[in-house]
Amino acid sequence: MNRLAYLVVIGIALPAFAQDARKSGFDFMGPDTQAMQKDDLANPGMLSVLEGEALWKANAGTSQKSCASCHDDATQSIKGVAARYPAFDETTQAPLDLAGRIIQCRTERQGAPAPQREGRELLALTSYVAHQSRDLPIAPPKDARLASTRAQGAALYSTRMGQLNFSCAQCHDDNAGGHLGAAPIPQAHPTGYPLYRLEWQALGSLQRRFRNCLSGMRAEPIAAGSKEAIALELFLMERAAGIHLETPAVRP
Amino acid sequence: MARALINVPQKSKRGEIIEIKTLMSHPMETGFRPGMDGQLIPRDIIEKFVCTYNGEVVFSAQLHPAITANPFISFTTIATDSGTLVFSWTDNKGETQVQTASIQVE
């Protein structure tokens, strides 16, 4: 059962994105949480990266091949890949997010069962892959075939939804830097995913984070891996182009 | 498949006080939290942590449900000799997970 609480948002006057006023969620966190993210030996997200590394090297499925059998050393071969997703997938002729690409490799190339969205295996592999792009700038593909999906994401982002009739943009553009209750409102840049959210006490995906905001808005959840989720992700990546990746980040 | 991250300095001088950091992958389920079905999720926590240095216990801890998921413990020890540090985490069902790290002392 939920207790309804009245939370007051006080926006701070910031013309959105004048010069480059864009900031990662990292910059909105307190010093303790920042310190936890910065120290790889204290960052709990690194446990998933470690697990992902083991999975990367382990044979899987009917092919009895590991990810490393084809991609070799991830620190070289996979570097920068996460910064370019979602991307347009030639096989399905549709946009695909990073987790979706990994599911595709698992099932079609390795002959393994499809890992569950938000499941431990997929999160571990995705965080290991995304970790190889840490400190690299987000670089969304310039692919024209993604334009309509990106536009769909942009529209979703500024559409009022749910019982509270809020849009993402109202919080993350108009009121970024202000507070929701005691929590600072960040600009919603997808810089650190999958990331360890203290609230979850676990690692989770960007699409899980969407669900949290949507539930705060009292809006219908968007299913992980759905067209809408990928559209929103694609739009946010475009909006965050050039900001550096942090995977695995830590957030409150 | 539980995993731990352990940090022991690569090389130390004899007599030096070194800091050891450990991070264990574990839900630390308190037993006070209801699951999706409204029933309390059974308690599942690490209760005991022990570090031995060449066979001798140099540090240990008893943990309660108030310790965070994926427990982080850091402590110090004096680098005496090269050898092995053994870390063990035992849960409330009595299952123990062990990891080792080697230490080089000059």
Added chain:
Amino acid sequence: MNTTRRQFSLLAAGASFALVAPARATPDSMKASIQAFTGGKPVKEGRVKFDISLLVENGNSVPLSVLVDSPMTKDNHVTRIGIFNEKNPLPDVAIFNLTPRSGRAQIATRMRLNDTQFITAIAEMSDGTYFSAKSEVIVTMPACVEE
């Protein structure tokens, strides 16, 4: 004032609360726990440096560290450090067993905090004396959590 400045209120779900709230520790049950730790011996303030944030963003993971002033020799060292709280379901947090081989009486960990409250750290010395420090922590709620 900038015209883009806006104020609006939002009816949002706070953290989900359990229907059956588990029994909570109280300042009294914490005292009982501390009594059990010290065997009823007196506890003096001092010698313990307890480092924990005054204000935390999420009570699920609150970093803390304790440093006790002690030479850490065979004859004069800290044997245990206990952490206690007033308002979690249980008053005990953790007990750390140190040895002269620790070199320094210093530990760090992360704890859960149900609510704003005082946390106490107590050091047991090898001569059977006890020293403590306490600290108040204010816990704020994260926004937009899962249901």
